Amino acid sequence: MTPADLDRLTALRHALHRRPEISGEEKETAAHLAGLLRSMGADRVLTGIGGHGVAAVFESGVEGPVVGLRCELDALPITELGLSDHVSEIAGNGHLCGHDGHMVTVLAVGEALARTGPARGRAVLIFQPAEETGKGAVAYRADPQFADIAPDIVLSLHNLPGLPMGAVELCTGAANCASRGMAIRLFGKTAHAAAPQDGLSPAAAMAALMPRLAALGPGGPLDDRFALTTLTHARLGQATFGVSPGEGELWVTLRTVTDARMTELMAEAEALVQAEAAAAGLGVEIFYDDVFEACTNDPEAVELLKTACNDGAVPLRLTSTPQKFSEDFGQFGKGARAGMFWLGAGEDHPRLHNPDYDFPDALIPVAAGIFERALRAVLGHGPVNSQAAP
Structure with missing residues (x-):
């Protein structure tokens, strides 16, 4: 050239x-x-x-x-x-x-x-x-x-x-890790901020899930057991002072070296979310985006x-x-x-x-x-x- x-x-x-x-x-x-x-x-x-x-x-x-x-x-x-x-x-x-x-x-x-x-x-x-x-x-x-x-x-x-x-x-x-974005939506019931007991807020479940999801994927050596979970976004209700929230979202990126380990990590994360939602009486939806094998x-x-x-x-x-x-x-x-x-x-x-x-x-x-x-x-x-x- x-x-x-x-x-x-x-x-x-x-x-x-x-x-x-x-x-x-x-x-x-x-x-x-x-x-x-x-x-x-x-x-x-x-x-x-x-x-x-x-x-x-x-x-x-x-x-x-x-x-x-x-x-x-x-x-x-x-x-x-x-x-x-x-x-x-x-x-x-x-x-x-x-x-x-x-x-x-x-x-x-x-x-x-x-x-x-x-x-x-x-x-x-x-x-x-x-x-x-x-x-x-x-x-x-x-x-x-x-x-x-x-x-x-x-x-x-x-x-x-x-x-x-x-x-x-x-x-x-x-050569490159597998990764995917996991979006978690939790549903309860709104209430007046003066009477939160009349609703069902996902706040406590979200707070519990964040460290527990992170613990599923602490990183470590890049081998077949490697897993890294990274919290990338959280939203609780709407931006208002008058409403106790009735829904919220967590976005987490899952990352592994192998596709087989990714399948395991997804199952572990989904089981954790479902158990926490059930214990709190919340509805839950999970979907994936930005999927890289x-x-x-x-x-x-x-x-x-x-x-x-x-x-x-x-x-x-x-x-x-x-x-x-x-x-x-x-x-x-x-x-x-x-x-x-x-x-x-x-x-x-x-x-x-x-x-x-x-x-x-x-x-x-x-x-x-x-x-x-x-x-x-x-x-x-x-x-x-x-x-x-x-």
Whole structure:
């Protein structure tokens, strides 16, 4: 990648950063990317996959494997507090997880493929919506269009503040924790605040449940028994002084390394809630959202990424410890050999989802190089396309 290429890609990343769209609302982002992919000379560009998803296909015309590179389209509903000249122009939204940088990285590989296509099989660039809610990968794979482009091998990345700038961490096996949001609604009966005995308040049950739910998942070593429960929201009645409340909500995030442990943790939490509600004479409803299954790296995909890092002299640390945060990329591993690597954004860089986070542009050529070397190792270098867009 030349300095001019990096300048152009950086300008594109900044343009995407200024116009962040949250999960399920990535219409403008998707249309912009589809136009770029068509202009660069992709053989096919598919849109509307699982919502606002996009895919670009680069064909060799020769039978062979299908290699996919996946990135995410969505931003976060967080107000950006950065001081850059490309700060978000959409109030309340911000690319504070680096998905703008991930998109541009995959576009950079697309430009390389447009110049020199694969020698065999096909390359598929996957631009997936709604990663932050855990709904995007499920919808993308369920879309009828996906069957025609389903990869045999699929690779992805996530930048990682706290890891040295430009260094890679790679894990075989469990790579990202499973998690899900558990919403608990308790129902009693309102009463006048002067006569609370005439109603049934869930206050005492909520107060009892908060520490008991936390005790179910104290954290600890990231092994098969790991469980972490995090209280994220509580609401009791309405904001008024005249009414003793008759209902309330607790939101808790459940987190485990394995899906099997998640099933156990859900059963434990539900039993605890049901018992407390019954003892207090309260009605109860439980539902789940933001559901992420565990993400597992395939050994063959890991070896491919490992070689790509070593061939590019990229600092690499192999680990057997998964990340605590969740990723819906694991869905792609249900039909393919999947591998995700983490690319260091700097040890002192603002953390993911911080209001002052910004993706480091210097990571674009590092990440694109890893992807391209891995892809070429499987598909090879085909003929040069003299008609490709610059």
